[in-house]
Amino acid sequence: MKITISLAQMNISYGEPAENFSRIESFVAQAAVEHADIVVFPEMWNTGYNLSRLMDIADVNGLQTLHVCQALAKKYHIMIHAGSVATKRDNQFFNTTYVIDEKGQLLTTYDKVHLFGLMHENDFLTAGGHKDQFEIKGTPATSVICYDIRFPEWLRTLSLSDSRIIFVPAEWPTSRISQWRKLLAARAIENQSFVVGVNCVGADPDNHFGGNSIVVDPLGNNVVCLGHDEELKTVTIDINATDKARGLMPVFADRRPDLYE
Numbered sequence: 001m002k003i004t005i006s007l008a009q010m011n012i013s014y015g016e017p018a019e020n021f022s023r024i025e026s027f028v029a030q031a032a033v034e035h036a037d038i039v040v041f042p043e044m045w046n047t048g049y050n051l052s053r054l055m056d057i058a059d060v061n062g063l064q065t066l067h068v069c070q071a072l073a074k075k076y077h078i079m080i081h082a083g084s085v086a087t088k089r090d091n092q093f094f095n096t097t098y099v100i101d102e103k104g105q106l107l108t109t110y111d112k113v114h115l116f117g118l119m120h121e122n123d124f125l126t127a128g129g130h131k132d133q134f135e136i137k138g139t140p141a142t143s144v145i146c147y148d149i150r151f152p153e154w155l156r157t158l159s160l161s162d163s164r165i166i167f168v169p170a171e172w173p174t175s176r177i178s179q180w181r182k183l184l185a186a187r188a189i190e191n192q193s194f195v196v197g198v199n200c201v202g203a204d205p206d207n208h209f210g211g212n213s214i215v216v217d218p219l220g221n222n223v224v225c226l227g228h229d230e231e232l233k234t235v236t237i238d239i240n241a242t243d244k245a246r247g248l249m250p251v252f253a254d255r256r257p258d259l260y261e
């Protein structure tokens with residue numbers, strides 16, 4: 001099974017949801033022209049990390065994100081992994097992923113599970129507490145968000161349900177970009193899965209973001225790695241590579257859960 005994926009490495013306008021919403025159609029349109037099955041956006045692309053203004057700018061119940069992305073998915077007949085957006089629900093704020101199929105149906109919702117203290121998420125956001133699972137062309141897939149990749153036990157938990165692609169929207173600073181690449185490669189190798197990491201570029205008052213959106217195959221090789229400019233890049237992966245990796249080295253069968261907490 002081959003799956004074509006567009007990585008939308010976006011320059012997010014800090015604290016300007018209207019501006020960000022107005023820009024996503026051009027990425028979706030280009031991905032459709034390039035015959036992608038799915039287009040993937042970065043983390044918190046509606047607001048950036050303007051957390052102190054969430055009361056004014058977070059997407060209430062994700063309604064604007066869903067309205068816009070469901071319409072675009074239908075119009076261009078393409079799946080949209082809506083990266084993540086700042087949402088407000090029941091007077092709490094979340095860092096939330098939505099995945100929408102090519103008919104505009106919402107497939108899954110995921111709230112970031114591990115909040116990142118260095119960028120003050122703990123002071124403003126509520127952590128999620130559930131897994132993300134969906135299918136692309138019949139292939140099981142999952143999502144985590146940015147800092148979540150530092151928790152291999154969480155990605156292992158998600159991979160145990162036979163997931164073959166792990167999506168990772170991010171706002172990852174340039175200063176730690178070599179860790180980003182290494183962590184994603186490690187998560188791909190240990191889970192014998194493709195990993196699709198989509199970072200943003202540009203800057204906010206506290207950070208410069210490093211791009212390097214990347215697709216890593218189940219052996220840890222880069223299928224593609226972008227630079228540090230805004231761009232959309234489309235690649236095709238062959239999911240059979242996950243069967244090959246798992247057939248060669250039966251890591252999942254060789255686990256010793258009797259010894260693990």
Ligand SMILES: NC(=O)CCC(=O)C(=O)O
Nearest residue numbers: 116146147171172173176
């Ligand atoms: N937005 C994030 O979760 C950033 C995570 C990060 O930079 C890290 O080093 O981890």
